[in-house]
Amino acid sequence: MARGELRIYLGAAPGVGKTYTMLEEAHRRAGRGTDVVIALVETHGRKHTAAMTGDLEVVARRELTYRGAAFAEMDLDAVLARRPEVAVVDELAHTNVPGTRNPKRWQDVQELLDAGIDVLTTVNVQHLESLNDVVARITGVEQRETVPDSFVRGAGQVELVDMTPEALRRRMAHGNVYRPEKVDAALGNYFRTGNLTALRELALLWLADKVEQQLGQYRADHDIEATWETRERVVVALTGGPEGDTLIRRAARIAARGKGADLLAVHVTRSDGLAGANPAELARQRVLAESLGGTYHQVVGTDVPQALLEFARGVNATQIVLGASSRGRLARMLAAGVGVTTIARSGSIDVHLVPHELAGRGRRRGPLPPALSRGRRIAGFGTALLGLPLLTAALEIGPALPLVDDILLFLVAVVGVALVGGLWPALVAAVGGSLLLNWYFTPPLGRFTIAEGQNLLALVIFVGVAVAVSWVVDTAARRTRQAALASAEAQTLATVAGSVLRGQRPLLALLDRLRETFALDSVTLLDAGVAVASVGEVRGPADAEVKADDDVLVQLRGRTLEASDRRIVEAFAAQAAVALRQERLAAEAATAKPLAEADRLRTALLAAVSHDLRTPLASAKASVASLRSSDVEFDEEDRAELLATADESLDRLDRLVANLLDMSRLQAGALGVSPVEVGAEEVVPLALDDLGPEGRTVTVRVPEDLPMLHADPGLLERILVNLLANALRYSTPDAPPMITGSTHGDTVELRVIDHGPGIPSDRWDDVFLPFQRLGDRDNHTGVGLGLALSRGLTEAMGGTLTPEETPGGGLTMILSLPIAFLGRME
Structure with a gap:
């Protein structure tokens, strides 16, 4: 059995006409010959809505009694037994009276859909689960009845029923929404212009996300990779270099020109995980991107332009912001580079190359760490200086071998030197071996000349192969050491992150873990030159300072950092700056919470007291004014009734004032x-x-x-x-x-x-x-x-x-x- 289709009329606020619009659609379908029934419609006494039910068939409601009160709920079993093509079900977020099969009406609707019945229904934006707390903060009214967003997003169609705040307030003033006695209070509270404007924007943004989801699904179903410029999305590519701040701010300005544009910062990490960016810079740039309203993403790929473009197309990006190449002129002549390659492959996506201070100056990389230790390099040189002469002597003493065999034996010796000492000893061995082969084994012997061309070719090949093998061996050793270092850094960072997450004070936990990891005497965090947090015993000047942010420094005491340690310490320092910012935000939130609570209480007090003060005052005033009036003659019974009304109203007012005074005394501790x-x-x-x-x-x-x-x-x-x-x-x-x-x-x-x-x-x-x-x-x-x-x-x-x-x-x-x-x- 095919599942029924769900159509939801989403109201920006109560009274915008969603039920009326739903009934209009029901009449249109009935007019086309569709079997439509009204399972439940709430008119709330609105005559125009009641008139719209017209001649549509109505399924009788189920009468229930709960705690002495009578309730009329939708009769789900009757609707299922009637089995119409379309069922009209109002107020999706409604909570059913205990005794019904499902606690929520949206669950009733789910059963109708599972039975193959199409459903037309309504819900207001304040009843969406994800927006419930937001609406409560805006309006000051908590909505206890909610609908899961996933259920609403799963609807085949969601139609927004909207109205300007001014038009809705006019409708209310004319009595088309609430009864006259409730209009003034509603207009002064929930239905204020600001509240309605905010609810309207929430509804539009939520529906825009729903539409975006549908569009993404459509593009995926039809294998559409081309960019559809339905919404501006600016992707900024970060390398982890210092130019990232400039790129992020430029991308944010581009995004700001298009109202509602998205900003996405992305860093492409190499799949081998060895040649990575500075983690401290990336952490700081992530904070900057998020502070400007963007999001941060990280993808893995061997081909950086391809990975970047795949990400951009995946999010339907319209623009990419890249930094101008930092490579030198010679490097740009030899290879196109990321920027040029991205532009060539970008298709319909606009690519911006942003100049910066480091553009064209060449990549400033520190010296590569040696692949092997100093001891092994010395051993390699020793092996080359001793091994090659010994090999030459052995070949001289032993039986004569063809030149090719001699070259192969020297090549084995060079590979052995490379394995022992790395690149430079192997290069020395290759050059020395070529000279020894030329002097002792290549005719004419005893001279650095070569008589035959093929012997020259053999020596050249020997030198080339020896150099290539030495380079490969050295590179493999360097990669192995980099992998071990990266693994150690990752393990250290994971340990520190775990200790920070488990600590009640993340900043102090981070600094203390940093001190223990690197065996320091103390670690101090300074903001604008002022110490804001410190662990350990501070004695003497700092042995090292690491910049964490524009004004934040981390001072280390106890030992001088090695170059290999400084990289990971910079990452810790960047996280310390983030932790400091979070602690300050938490402190500000804690300070603002009592003020917000006081403001909430004041707003609620004014809203409630305005009614309770006005009601007895109006009643008492009306009674006294009637007694003072000379236009009407009251008999003793009427006068007594008016006086009793005034007396009761003033008693109510007296109790209200007494309660307010006592509550204020209680809160002040002066009762x-x-x-x-x-x-x-x-x-x-x-x-x-x-x-x-x-x-x-x-x-x-x-x-x-x-x-x-x-x-x-x-x-x-x-x-x-x-x-x-x-x-x-x-x-x-x-x-x-x-x-x-x-x-x-x-x-x-x-x-x-x-x-x-x-x-x-x-x-x-x-x-x-x-x-x-x-x-x-x-x-x-x-x-x-x-x-x-x-x-x-x-x-x-x-x-x-x-x-x-x-x-x-x-x-x-x-x-x-x-x-x-x-x-x-x-």
Whole structure:
């Protein structure tokens, strides 16, 4: 059975019209004779959306009851049994009510697709898993319902439903999105112009990545290697030389000219791994590329231009930035070089050759390290000086041999010298052997002349073969030593990296490991001449200094570094500069975190308090204004009702101000607590009276013989009022809240029990955060201070306030306070 096709309408924000657009597509398909049914559509009371359902067939929803409340969910089994060609399923990110087969609606959609049914569905950008935290930081509203990006990216079609922020705000102001009483709060918070602009950009960028993925798949399926300039991608090739900084900055400027262009830095490492770039320079240049918004990549290849172009074509690059050749004029005459070869093979990719200070000056390489040790070179010279005369004497004393045999024996001697001492002793042996062969074995004997041309050719071949063999042997020895050195460096770097990753302070761990590796007395990191980190005992001047960054130096004390050690120390120093930068960024983030938290709290406070302050003030003002009005004559009953309304509104306002003041005192540590002996049976009735008529619905089961509490009566009453008010808010009339009391060890537990929707256990800590209410996405029904303040007041009296799941559904808040005699003992 073929899998169904998924088409997703991605909304930049709620209210942009994605459901309406989806229904338009459903009507178009139905008009073409396709069997279309509405599995589930949420109109949210929007008349235009409701009208768009038209005469489309609607599958009846499944009615479910959860924790005393009725819910209507999509009937997945009914849709599967109906088996339409196309099913319309709204709100992909929806969380299903417990009792359904799948916890998430997108999993229901997956079953429909597996059954071969095409699906039209909708989702907003804030519900994408990868963007969830970003949207929360922008809007201040956390979205608990999310959809995996992989599921959305797997859709055959994703269509963006967009609208300018100004147009969407006009729609809201006209009442086309939310009910009138919610419009002002929504426009002032989630639907601010800045928020909508940011959400719109997130949606466009996410969809651009989706389109890029589809394009890449299409190019791969059709074996298209030619560059399609759909988006500027600038690749900068790094050799690890000092010119890399210039190339990266030039490439970044080129990328900046095209809005949204990508910058990719790449280094091609030789496949043998022996002739590599300076790791310290590469580490520093990687940091520079990433700081300019680029990415760093490393590829392996023997043919550098070919490897570079394969990488560029693989990422669909449009431009390549290379440095002008540093080789001298003679070297450029003998070989084309990387730049010229890349240009010749680049095809449709633009190649920029950027001049720099080292261009054309020749490669400044340090002296090649000797292939063999000094002892072996001396032994090689000794072997040549002693062995060749001994061989000549043996050939003179022994029976006469043809000249060819003599040459072969001398060639064996030269190879032996090369194996013992390397290139230079072998060259000496080759020259000396040719002279000895000429004097003793080539007619005319005893003279440095050659009578026959073939003998001259034989000697020339001997010298050529001897030199070639000596070069090969020396090169092999040098490569072997380089491989051993590279292996040792890699092992050391891996060990250091492991110790740094395991350490809590990467910078100090890096410096300490560097000190141990090279047996140093101390290692000090300086930034702009000031020591910022040091390990070991600092005594006397530095024995060596290694530059890690523009202003960062590493001072080494204890011994002078060998040339072979300095290369790896430079790599460590570059990593130390990166670690220093990371520690400073972490410190700045830690400093900014309290400021960000304070800003979040201030924003949430203003958003919430603006509603709770305005509502009672508006109600009280309206009542007083009505009483003062001379246009209407009120009877005594109406006047009493208006006065009661004003009195209740002002009481609400008084409680709000009291909560805010107490919370500020708690946070400042200035709350006065006066604990005394008090009975729970005395405080509970006062709290119920403070709740007004609603308090009479609460079931009380507090034993009269409960031990006395050690608590502040006023604060205890405030705690109970807040807990009971919260329980009443989420209770149904047929299941009112209950308060019970019991003794548990040395404490008295007062339990406030409700049978409402409850809260997931993984979010119990969140209910005690100030200025929010779980389940209230817009946070406009109150300041959400009740539970946060209650826990603070409880802890100020030496007690605890913890949540617990109510058997059968709901939430129980357990208030534990010490028994009175324990309070006196303390």
